[in-house]
Amino acid sequence: MTAPSILKGRAWVWPDDxxxxxxxxxxxxxxxxxxxxxxxxxxxxxxxxxxxxxxAGDLFVAGKxxxxxxxxxxxxxxxxxxxxxxxxxxxxxxxxxxxxxxxGLPALEVPGIAKQVKQFDEIEVNLQDWSVKxxxxxxxxxxxxxxxxxxxxxxxxLVEYYKRHHNFPWETLExxxxxx
Amino acid sequence: xxxxxLNDDSLTFAEKIICVRADGLGKIxxxxxxxxxxxxxxxxxxxxxxxxxxxxxxxxxxxxxxxSKIHLVIDHSFPAPDEKVANLHHLMREFVKKTGVRLxxxxxxxxxxxxxxxxxxxxxxxxxxxxxxxGAVGAFATGIGSSEMAAVWASGKxxxxxxxxxxxxxxxxxxxxxFARDIVSxxxxxxxxxxxxxxxxxxxxxxxxDLSIASRACISNNSMECGCKLSIFEVDPTTQxxxxxxxxxxxxxxHAGSKASYKNEYDVNIGKIVPEVAEPGNVDKVKEVGExxxxxxxxxxxxxxxxxxxxxxxxxxxxxxxxxxxxxxxxVITPASKGVFEQAIKNGLAExxxxxxxxxxxxxxxxxxxxxxxxxxxxxxxxxxxxxxYIGRMGAITSKIYLSSPATAxxxxxxxxxxxxxxxx
Ligand code: SF4
Numbered sequence: 001m002t003a004p005s006i007l008k009g010r011a012w013v014w015p016d017d018x019x020x021x022x023x024x025x026x027x028x029x030x031x032x033x034x035x036x037x038x039x040x041x042x043x044x045x046x047x048x049x050x051x052x053x054x055x056a057g058d059l060f061v062a063g064k065x066x067x068x069x070x071x072x073x074x075x076x077x078x079x080x081x082x083x084x085x086x087x088x089x090x091x092x093x094x095x096x097x098x099x100x101x102x103x104g105l106p107a108l109e110v111p112g113i114a115k116q117v118k119q120f121d122e123i124e125v126n127l128q129d130w131s132v133k134x135x136x137x138x139x140x141x142x143x144x145x146x147x148x149x150x151x152x153x154x155x156x157x158l159v160e161y162y163k164r165h166h167n168f169p170w171e172t173l174e175x176x177x178x179x180x
Numbered sequence: 181x182x183x184x185x186l187n188d189d190s191l192t193f194a195e196k197i198i199c200v201r202a203d204g205l206g207k208i209x210x211x212x213x214x215x216x217x218x219x220x221x222x223x224x225x226x227x228x229x230x231x232x233x234x235x236x237x238x239x240x241x242x243x244x245x246x247x248s249k250i251h252l253v254i255d256h257s258f259p260a261p262d263e264k265v266a267n268l269h270h271l272m273r274e275f276v277k278k279t280g281v282r283l284x285x286x287x288x289x290x291x292x293x294x295x296x297x298x299x300x301x302x303x304x305x306x307x308x309x310x311x312x313x314x315g316a317v318g319a320f321a322t323g324i325g326s327s328e329m330a331a332v333w334a335s336g337k338x339x340x341x342x343x344x345x346x347x348x349x350x351x352x353x354x355x356x357x358x359f360a361r362d363i364v365s366x367x368x369x370x371x372x373x374x375x376x377x378x379x380x381x382x383x384x385x386x387x388x389x390d391l392s393i394a395s396r397a398c399i400s401n402n403s404m405e406c407g408c409k410l411s412i413f414e415v416d417p418t419t420q421x422x423x424x425x426x427x428x429x430x431x432x433x434x435h436a437g438s439k440a441s442y443k444n445e446y447d448v449n450i451g452k453i454v455p456e457v458a459e460p461g462n463v464d465k466v467k468e469v470g471e472x473x474x475x476x477x478x479x480x481x482x483x484x485x486x487x488x489x490x491x492x493x494x495x496x497x498x499x500x501x502x503x504x505x506x507x508x509x510x511x512v513i514t515p516a517s518k519g520v521f522e523q524a525i526k527n528g529l530a531e532x533x534x535x536x537x538x539x540x541x542x543x544x545x546x547x548x549x550x551x552x553x554x555x556x557x558x559x560x561x562x563x564x565x566x567x568x569x570y571i572g573r574m575g576a577i578t579s580k581i582y583l584s585s586p587a588t589a590x591x592x593x594x595x596x597x598x599x600x601x602x603x604x605x
C-alpha cells in the first residue's frame with residue numbers, strides 16, 4: 001500500500017500533551033491483537049464515542065507533545081484503523097513518532113499549526129513536499145524528516161517495506177557523521 | 181579508534197556510547213546524526229509483545245536473530261485477570277516455545293532486567309517506555325514500539341538519532357521524609373511533560389554518591405515522564421559495588437567528557453525539596469504536599485516499576501507499622517519483582533502490611549495501568565507511587581490519580597486523605 005501524496009480531509013483539533021492513555025486505555029488495548037477492535041477505543045479518554053463520529057479520511061491536528069507516555073503502538077494503530085489519514089502536531093513524543101513511521105501512519109511536525117486550524121476545517125496534507133495547507137490557502141512546511149523515514153511511511157510501514165525490499169530501511173543507511 | 185572515543189573529552193554520555201557502539205563506525209557523531217546500533221538485550225512485555233509477535237509473523241523472517249538476547253516478560257497483567265489477557269499470554273508462551281527466546285513471568289520487566297541482566301555500556305531496547313530505567317547503571321536503555329521490536333528480533337539492530345543532552349547537578353542532602361521520587365517529580369515539574377523529549381538526561385553532582393541503585397532506578401525510570409530517550413547515572417563506586425554483589429561485569433564504562441556540551445544544565449539543591457505530589461491529569465502538575473494535604477482518597481497504591489523496590493516497601497512498612505489503613509480506604513501494595521516479594525515476606529514486611537489492613541499482592545504492573553488489583557471506579561480518587569496520573573490510567577475516565585513517593589502514599593492510607601509523611605518518620 002503506497003499512500004497518495006495529497007490527503008484532503010476535515011480536521012479534529014486536539015490540545016497539547018494528548019497522551020497514549022487518552023488515545024487508547026491500557027485495559028482495552030491489552031486485551032486484543034486486532035487493529036479493527038483497537039480502533040473502537042480510539043480517543044476514548046476524551047470521548048468514548050469517538051469511533052462513531054470519525055469519518056474515513058479525517059485528519060488530526062494537535063498541539064505539542066502528541067502521543068506522550070507509554071510506548072503502546074496500539075495508539076497510532078487505533079488512529080490509523082479509525083481511517084484517520086494523517087496526524088499533524090506541533091511536536092510529537094519520541095516513541096509515538098517512531099511508531100507512526102513504523103506502521104505507515106503519516107505524522108508531520110508543524111510548529112504553530114494548532115492555532116491555525118479550527119475543529120472540522122477542511123485542510124490538505126502534501127506528503128510530496130511534506131507540508132500542510134490550511135483553510136485560508138496558506139502552506140505550512142513540516143519539519144524535515146530523513147528520507148529513509150519518509151520512504152518507510154510512504155510504503156506503508158515496516159511490514160510492507162520488508163516484504164518489498166527484504167531489508168529494513170536503515171540497513172542501507174549510510175551513517176552520516178559530522179567532520180570534527 | 182574506540183579508545184580515542186572513550187577518552188574524548190568533548191562528548192556527552194549519549195554521544196560517546198553511540199559512537200563507541202555503532203558497528204565499525206570509528207567516527208564522531210553529533211546530536212541529530214543518525215546511525216545504527218547493535219542490540220545486546222531486547223525486551224517486550226505482555227501488552228506490546230503480542231503485537232510484536234504478530235508483526236514478526238507478518239515480516240516473515242523464519243528465525244529470531246538471537247533467542248538468548250530476547251526477553252518476553254509477562255508482567256503487566258500477571259497472572260491473567262481474564263480470558264482475553266490469558267489468550268494473549270498463551271500466544272507469548274507459544275512464541276517462546278517456537279523461537280527459544282526467554283520467558284519471564286511475574287516480575288516487572290525493568291526490575292527483572294536490572295536485577296539480572298543490565299550492565300554498563302550495553303544497548304537495551306525495550307517495547308515499554310520505562311526501559312530508560314536501565315540508565316541507572318549506565319546502560320543505553322530506551323523504549324520503542326512493537327513493530328520496531330519485531331524488526332530488532334529479525335535483525336538485531338536498530339537506527340538511532342544521536343540525542344541532545346541535559347545535565348542535572350544534584351547538590352545537598354535529602355531531608356527526612358523526602359525521597360528519590362520527590363527529586364525526580366521536582367525535576368519533571370521544572371522542565372515540563374516534554375522537557376526531556378528526544379533528550380538524554382545525565383544525573384551528576386556531589387549528591388549522586390548518596391543515591392542507592394534503587395533510588396537511581398526510581399529517578400531513571402520516572403524521567404520518562406518528561407519524554408526522555410535516556411536517563412543516565414554513570415558508573416561510580418556505588419555501581420561497581422552493586423555489580424560485584426550480583427556478579428556482573430560492565431561492557432563499557434562510559435563517562436561524559438568534561439568539555440561536553442549540553443542543551444541545558446540545571447542545578448538542584450535536593451536539601452530544599454519537600455514531599456511532592458502531582459495533581460491528577462498531568463505528571464508535571466506538581467505541588468508541595470502541604471498544598472494538597474487533606475484531599476480525601478479512596479485508594480493508596482504503593483508499587484510499580486518506579487517505586488516498587490525493597491527500599492520503597494521498607495519505607496512504607498516503617499510508616500504503616502502499628503497503624504491501620506483508614507476504614508473505607510483501600511491500600512494496595514505491589515512489589516516490583518518476585519525477588520522483592522520474597523524479601524518482603526522473609527523480612528516481615530508482609531506481616532506489617534497485612535496487620536495494617538493493606539492488600540499485599542504478587543508482583544505485577546496491575547493497578548498502575550488499571551488492569552487488575554486496584555482498578556478505580558467512577559469518580560474515585562487514588563494516591564499512587566506509580567509514574568502516571570493520566571485520564572483513565574487506573575480505571576474509569578472520571579477517576580483521579582495523585583502521584584507521590586511510597587512514603588506519602590502510605591501516610592495517606594492511614595489518614596484516608598493526602599497526608600504529609602514527615603509526621604510518621
Ligand atoms: S509498573 Fe506501570 S509504569 Fe512500570 S512498567 Fe508497569 S505499567 Fe509501566
